Amino acid sequence: MKRTWSVVVVYDEAASREQAVQVCDHLVRRFWAECDLDASWWSSAMLEQSELAGKAVDKAIEADLVIFALQPGGDLPVCVREWIESWLGRRGDREGALVDLRSRETDSPEATDERHMYLRQAAHRGGMDYLTREPQNISWSFPDSVDSCTARAERVTSVLAEILRAQAKPTAP
Numbered sequence: 001m002k003r004t005w006s007v008v009v010v011y012d013e014a015a016s017r018e019q020a021v022q023v024c025d026h027l028v029r030r031f032w033a034e035c036d037l038d039a040s041w042w043s044s045a046m047l048e049q050s051e052l053a054g055k056a057v058d059k060a061i062e063a064d065l066v067i068f069a070l071q072p073g074g075d076l077p078v079c080v081r082e083w084i085e086s087w088l089g090r091r092g093d094r095e096g097a098l099v100d101l102r103s104r105e106t107d108s109p110e111a112t113d114e115r116h117m118y119l120r121q122a123a124h125r126g127g128m129d130y131l132t133r134e135p136q137n138i139s140w141s142f143p144d145s146v147d148s149c150t151a152r153a154e155r156v157t158s159v160l161a162e163i164l165r166a167q168a169k170p171t172a173p
Contacts, residue, residue: 047077
């Protein structure tokens with residue numbers, strides 16, 4: 001049974017969204033045998049609307065990947081920072097990655113550094129990996145993590161299947 005990986009994409013313009021589409025398409029092609037990707041798409045304008053931002057918060061709390069495809073050369077919009085802060089502490093022990101696709105595509109290193117540092121620190125506060133390109137591997141569960149234990153508990157091995165099929169024999173009194 002394939003696992004479904006939840007992906008949240010935040011973008012600000014058509015070109016940024018197109019870059020994120022290409023990344024998601026590549027992830028689907030690369031990992032199709034291992035998992036399905038369930039992507040939700042949120043523009044920065046959508047995050048300014050409280051009802052939509054609330055729905056995006058719910059998605060981000062459960063997301064395996066949160067991808068930012070925002071114009072290079074500037075700081076994050078205030079609504080995006082507020083949105084990040086609203087879900088970051090609510091993820092609990094969920095593992096995942098925060099991906100900033102366009103952080104290195106700018107002529108303004110000061111703006112990039114500030115954005116890079118904020119997203120990097122946010123990822124660490126949320127117990128997530130920070131990446132500046134698509135992940136090479138989407139299985140970052142640690143062997144003793146809650147996610148790993150849950151996956152093992154849900155797996156029916158051949159030994160467990162045989163135990164479940166066996167009928168109990170009555171014992172003599």
